[in-house]
Amino acid sequence: MNKSIPESHGDVAPGDELGPADVPHAIRGYLVGLALATLLTCVSFYIARTELVWQPSIPIALSVLALAQMGVHLVFFLHITSGPDNVNNVMALAFGLLIVVLLVFGSLWIMLHLDHNVMPMERLMQMQR
Amino acid sequence: MSAGVDTYPGGVAGGGLTRVGGHAHAAALTEEPEHGASKRIVVAYGFWIFLISDIILFSALFATYAVLTDATAGGPSGRDLFELPTVAVETACLLLSTVFCGFAGIGAQVRRNALYYGSMAATFVLGATFVAIELHEFATMIEAGAGPSRSAFLSAFFALIGCHGLHVTAGLLWLLTMMAQVYAKGYRADIRRRLLCFALFWHTLDIIWVALFSLVYLVGVAPR
Numbered sequence: 174m175n176k177s178i179p180e181s182h183g184d185v186a187p188g189d190e191l192g193p194a195d196v197p198h199a200i201r202g203y204l205v206g207l208a209l210a211t212l213l214t215c216v217s218f219y220i221a222r223t224e225l226v227w228q229p230s231i232p233i234a235l236s237v238l239a240l241a242q243m244g245v246h247l248v249f250f251l252h253i254t255s256g257p258d259n260v261n262n263v264m265a266l267a268f269g270l271l272i273v274v275l276l277v278f279g280s281l282w283i284m285l286h287l288d289h290n291v292m293p294m295e296r297l298m299q300m301q302r
Numbered sequence: 303m304s305a306g307v308d309t310y311p312g313g314v315a316g317g318g319l320t321r322v323g324g325h326a327h328a329a330a331l332t333e334e335p336e337h338g339a340s341k342r343i344v345v346a347y348g349f350w351i352f353l354i355s356d357i358i359l360f361s362a363l364f365a366t367y368a369v370l371t372d373a374t375a376g377g378p379s380g381r382d383l384f385e386l387p388t389v390a391v392e393t394a395c396l397l398l399s400t401v402f403c404g405f406a407g408i409g410a411q412v413r414r415n416a417l418y419y420g421s422m423a424a425t426f427v428l429g430a431t432f433v434a435i436e437l438h439e440f441a442t443m444i445e446a447g448a449g450p451s452r453s454a455f456l457s458a459f460f461a462l463i464g465c466h467g468l469h470v471t472a473g474l475l476w477l478l479t480m481m482a483q484v485y486a487k488g489y490r491a492d493i494r495r496r497l498l499c500f501a502l503f504w505h506t507l508d509i510i511w512v513a514l515f516s517l518v519y520l521v522g523v524a525p526r
Contacts, residue, residue: 191408191411191412192412193412195412196408196412196414199404199408200405200408203401203404203405204401206401207397207398207401210397211397214393214397214515217515217516217520218386218390218520220520221386221520221521221523221524222386222523222524228524228525231521231524231525232521232524235516235517235520235521235524236516236517236521238516239512239513239516239517242512242516243509243512243513246400246505246508246509246512247509250400250401250404250505250508251502251505251506251509258343261347262346262347262350265347265350265351265354266350266354268354269354269355269357269358272358272361273357273358273361276358276361276362276365277361277364277365277368279365280365280366280368280369281365281368281369284369285369
């Protein structure tokens with residue numbers, strides 16, 4: 174075997190090239206991701222309609238499941254992993270997530286307070302009754 | 303030629319070069335520069351930054367939707383409008399298409415026509431099915447008098463889901479372009495870099511859909 178062909182590294186980062194021998198392994202990676210994502214999706218759809226759990230916990234459970242599934246997609250489909258060649262991709266993602274969290278939770282926080290503070294007088298009186 | 307690549311910020315490489323293992327390999331394989339990351343890694347990084355900005359765009363639309371969920375102006379709410387079986391089919395279409403898109407990337411890297419064209423065609427059919435179902439859902443809602451002008455909730459809903467639908471539609475056009483480019487030009491290094499960007503785009507759309515089906519549709523119908 175010619176030594177100039179790099180060995181298979183197990184995990185394949187976005188910048189890598191595959192050899193023909195890596196194909197079954199790469200396909201298996203996507204299938205594992207598909208299985209995990211399907212499982213999480215089914216649990217989400219089940220939880221949304223179930224009466225088994227305390228009802229107010231359902232939106233939080235759905236958010237956690239969604240986060241988990243996004244993680245599965247990032248690792249198995251986008252190949253954003255903790256490997257040394259992925260540091261910049263992960264840093265960019267972390268910064269993006271910071272902005273997303275600020276935007277979503279900041280908007281909700283401010284708008285809910287505003288909603289409460291500038292509530293029409295009749296509604297305020299209804300609430301205090 | 304390596305001088306041009308050297309002008310990229312040094313940090314872009316990450317460990318890209320070290321993991322390829324020796325400059326000789328790299329140069330022999332893909333016209334690699336002596337220093338810095340391979341063009342493939344730099345292109346993927348740049349496109350990843352664009353995708354993150356796209357995710358931030360969606361998070362702004364999502365924040366708007368989250369603030370306006372209860373602003374139904376006496377009209378229908380998500381509980382009255384969302385049909386979970388439809389959403390489940392849409393989710394399955396997009397998830398399977400993202401896996402086939404991954405297969406297409408593998409096919410292009412090992413230059414197997416059957417795997418590449420077959421997977422791209424499957425990705426297209428599943429993606430087109432998704433768009434068709436979504437358009438049908440929109441049409442049904444508008445016919446029932448629940449169009450984007452009915453309430454602030456529905457304006458935000460159509461903006462958010464419609465923006466994702468437009469992204470998928472643009473992705474479908476890009477997909478056809480990539481099939482034509484590989485057909486006309488073969489698996490050239492630059493074509494495979496474009497294909498890599500397309501795959502990243504398509505996978506990211508599915509990640510955004512995960513947030514949408516969980517936090518818009520499922521939370522929308524969940525009991526409070």
